[in-house]
Amino acid sequence: MIADATGSQAKTIREFLKDGGLAGLDVGCGIGAKTAFIARHVAGTVGIDPNRGDVREAQNRYGGRRLSFLVARAQALCFADGSFDAVFFNESLHHVPVDRQTAALREGHRVLRPRGRMLITEPVHGSGSFGQILKLYLDEAAQKQHAIKAIEAAINDGFALRARTEIQIQYRFHGFDDFYAAYRMSRPEAAANAALKRDIRARFDRCPRNAVGDTLIDYTASVWHLVKK
Numbered sequence: 218m219i220a221d222a223t224g225s226q227a228k229t230i231r232e233f234l235k236d237g238g239l240a241g242l243d244v245g246c247g248i249g250a251k252t253a254f255i256a257r258h259v260a261g262t263v264g265i266d267p268n269r270g271d272v273r274e275a276q277n278r279y280g281g282r283r284l285s286f287l288v289a290r291a292q293a294l295c296f297a298d299g300s301f302d303a304v305f306f307n308e309s310l311h312h313v314p315v316d317r318q319t320a321a322l323r324e325g326h327r328v329l330r331p332r333g334r335m336l337i338t339e340p341v342h343g344s345g346s347f348g349q350i351l352k353l354y355l356d357e358a359a360q361k362q363h364a365i366k367a368i369e370a371a372i373n374d375g376f377a378l379r380a381r382t383e384i385q386i387q388y389r390f391h392g393f394d395d396f397y398a399a400y401r402m403s404r405p406e407a408a409a410n411a412a413l414k415r416d417i418r419a420r421f422d423r424c425p426r427n428a429v430g431d432t433l434i435d436y437t438a439s440v441w442h443l444v445k446k
Contacts, residue, residue, distance in 0.1 A: 218399055220250060222389040222433070226307075226338065227254060229384055229440055233336045234258045234303065242301045244291045244325065245309025249275025255305060256284040263296075265289040291321035299330045306337040308438065311357055311364040318367040326375045326445055335376065335443040338384075339364055345436035346424045347388070353416050368441055376443040387435040393421050396432065 221227055230251075234241075239260045243252040246264030248271050256262040256279075264286045266272050275286040289295050291306075291313050304325040313321045325335055342361045343352060351357070372378045390396040400417070424432050 218391075218395055219389040219431075222387045223385065225384040226251075226386055226438070229338070229382075230255060230305075230336065231258065233334065233442060236334075240301045241303045241305065242294075242296070242325075242328065243305045243307060244294075244321070245306060245312055246275060246286060247271050247309075249279045249286060251305075251307045252286070253279040253284060259303065263287060263301075265291070265294070290317075292317040292324060293320075294324045294328055296328045298327055299333075300328045302330055302333050304329055304333070304335045306335070306339075308338050308340055310337060310339060310367070311360040313364075315360055315363040318364055319370060322367055322371040323375070326371070329445045331445065333445045334379075335441075335445070337368055337441040337443070338438050339368075340386075341383070341437040341439060345385075345434070346420070347434045347436040350417060350420045350434070353420065354413060365439075372441075372443065375446055377446055379442040379444050380440075381442070382440045384438050384440055385435055386438050387433055389427070389431045389433055391431055393418055393432075396421055396434070 241255050241259045241262040243255055243262065243264040246252040246266045249264050252262060252264035252275065260283065262284050264275055265288070267288065267290050269288050272286045272288050280286060287295065310318055310321065329335065339361060342348065342358045397414070421432065424434055426432050
């Protein structure tokens, strides 16, 4: 699997950081690939995630002097006020329980320094080929809709909106087995369902391929660039 195959998300992060920044926080970092990219553009970065296994994997893969990973929850950050210049929610806010999403954004606001910046990226529900595959085994519509409402409320409560855009994110897979390996990691309880696997494969096989035969799966994401008031 090659994530962000067109580089659209990487470009967004680079543009967000073009004004510089000494310390960054990636909330909901997973196994740390995007956090590691952020770390290349700032002086120091911390990634947090509630999943101990993901944090352990991230630390083993990417941890170093300028990049560390901690087990923590977005709605109860373990940092002092004003600890960071930039906070990221890279497609993670909708994974926070809906009754904690507003608290997560307030915590992000709290740990930002004055005029600090927040970049939030959220997938548009049902968009692209990935959205159509995702519908087969996971309905996140309510969580994503609530995340948007929480962001809009945050803009009126402590943040100013600098920009809102949409980007197309593309993943490139070396065949169905490559895709299903990633799916199996994220949904181990469902991966043994043979009928579901057939349905997923049928939709996967309808996705376009590039010149070398890799399958392309895409979706639309909304991006908010916020500044702490």
